[in-house]
Amino acid sequence: MNKKIMLLSSFIGLILLTGCTSTSKYPSSEEQNKITQFTQTGIHYYWHGGDLSKAEKEFFKGITLKGKYDVVENSFKEASLLSPYRTDLRFGIASTQIIEKKTTDALNTYKEILAIYPENFEAGILLAGYSKQIGDMKTYSDTIENLKKNNPEKTQAYLNKFENADKNMNIQLNTQAFKVNGKHAIVILGYALGENGVMKPTLIERLKQGLALHRKNPKSPIIVSGGVQKGGVTEAFVMKNWLVSNGVPAYLIHMDDQAKDTVGNAIYSTEILAKLAPENVTLISSASHIRRGLSVFEEAANLKGLNLNYTNLVYLDYPTVQEAQKVSEAEKLVIYRDLIRTSGIWAYPGIQQ
Structure with missing residues (x-):
């Protein structure tokens, strides 16, 4: 048949x-x-x-x-x-x-x-x-x-x-901050806040990596991305406050306080990157999340016609770098899912990208 x-x-x-x-x-x-x-x-x-x-x-x-x-x-x-x-x-x-x-x-x-x-x-x-x-x-x-x-x-x-x-899926993960030549920007991805808008350890660790990278690249603008509210504040808001309290000039920090997930991080942060016009971008997230983040950010940049060179810096949320380099079957599916969503095929058509 x-x-x-x-x-x-x-x-x-x-x-x-x-x-x-x-x-x-x-x-x-x-x-x-x-x-x-x-x-x-x-x-x-x-x-x-x-x-x-x-x-x-x-x-x-x-x-x-x-x-x-x-x-x-x-x-x-x-x-x-x-x-x-x-x-x-x-x-x-x-x-x-x-x-x-x-x-x-x-x-x-x-x-x-x-x-x-x-x-x-x-x-x-x-x-x-x-x-x-x-x-x-x-x-x-x-x-x-x-x-x-x-x-x-x-x-x-x-x-x-x-x-x-x-x-x-095969990139080398960077766990130590580094100097970047050329016009450069830093993007730090948010993480769900706890009750009353309190930052969880994962988000603080990502911010610590962002601070270390800032100290190596003190003129680079920083985008903090995360728009989910808890306790009346967004991830981006508390991220900016943390960086400023640790010595980062406020004028360097740009907030994406609209993103509700990784796809949103890429779409809204890329709009800011289009205005900043860097050549190189360092994306900061957890090791378990960075491969998905890079895939959707590169897709969002391509859709906007931006020619950006991405590097990564991670908070190591695995016991070892060797374990972090392994990609599970579940992670592969999620990478493809969010890549396709970013490309314009909505998960819930007409409701949620």
């Missing part, structure tokens, strides 16, 4: 098994209201979490929820049952499954999208990228060949992005 027919048959079977009553491409106004309610619930739990027992009682009768991402996934699943032809809802399901490390489920969700819309580039490139990272090279190769038939240039562009991310 033709592969596309098999996938479509599986999709139709899924609809029948789950009891979907809406096979129309155009949900009723009542169904649309429910879809909106489900998606709003999902994205609220994505950012804030909430009462799981309340969510079970009000929205997901008969479903036991194990955590906030269960709420997100099931929210988009319920919405998709009401409008099975809407790809944005299915992308929401798959993105949450990736977060939950349900990679096989996510790949099947992308295949369901392709069964309905075989030429959907976004589903295809996500299927290819994640298949590559779990070692399913046949699916990766077959999907890339199909994508090249209709979108050769766009497909090649993503292959170049993947190649750059793979390069970053």
Whole structure:
């Protein structure tokens, strides 16, 4: 049987098994209201979490929820049952499954999208990228060949992005501050604040590395990036205050207080970098985070047409540098996920990049 027919048959079977009553491409106004309610619930739990027992009682009768991402996934699943032809809802399901490390489920969700819309580039490139990272090279190769038939240039562009991310997985991590020649800027990535806006040890260690690098490069401007608020302050705000209290001139420090995650760090900090116009940028983060950070920052710079040379300085959150150099399968998936998000393919289309 033709592969596309098999996938479509599986999709139709899924609809029948789950009891979907809406096979129309155009949900009723009542169904649309429910879809909106489900998606709003999902994205609220994505950012804030909430009462799981309340969510079970009000929205997901008969479903036991194990955590906030269960709420997100099931929210988009319920919405998709009401409008099975809407790809944005299915992308929401798959993105949450990736977060939950349900990679096989996510790949099947992308295949369901392709069964309905075989030429959907976004589903295809996500299927290819994640298949590559779990070692399913046949699916990766077959999907890339199909994508090249209709979108050769766009497909090649993503292959170049993947190649750059793979390069970053093999970078040498720098744990000691160094002098940088030429026009230079420093970017320090934030980390979630504790209650009442208190900095956690990880963020302080990143700032210590930033301070050490500043002392080697005292004229370099510094971007502090992080916009999640706790206790009425953002990461960027407390980061700037810490640096100033440790002798860094305030005029050197630029705040990105909008970013809510690593992708936001890259997008908003790159806007500042475009104005500063450095040649070289040193990105500072934890060793476990730096490869993802570099991949998304380089992508954000490329999208803005900036030719920046990136170096790294890390806070070593591993027992040894040798252990830090190893890249886990989970980290590879997250690097590809955030790279693709930065490139413009949203995790939750129309809601959250």
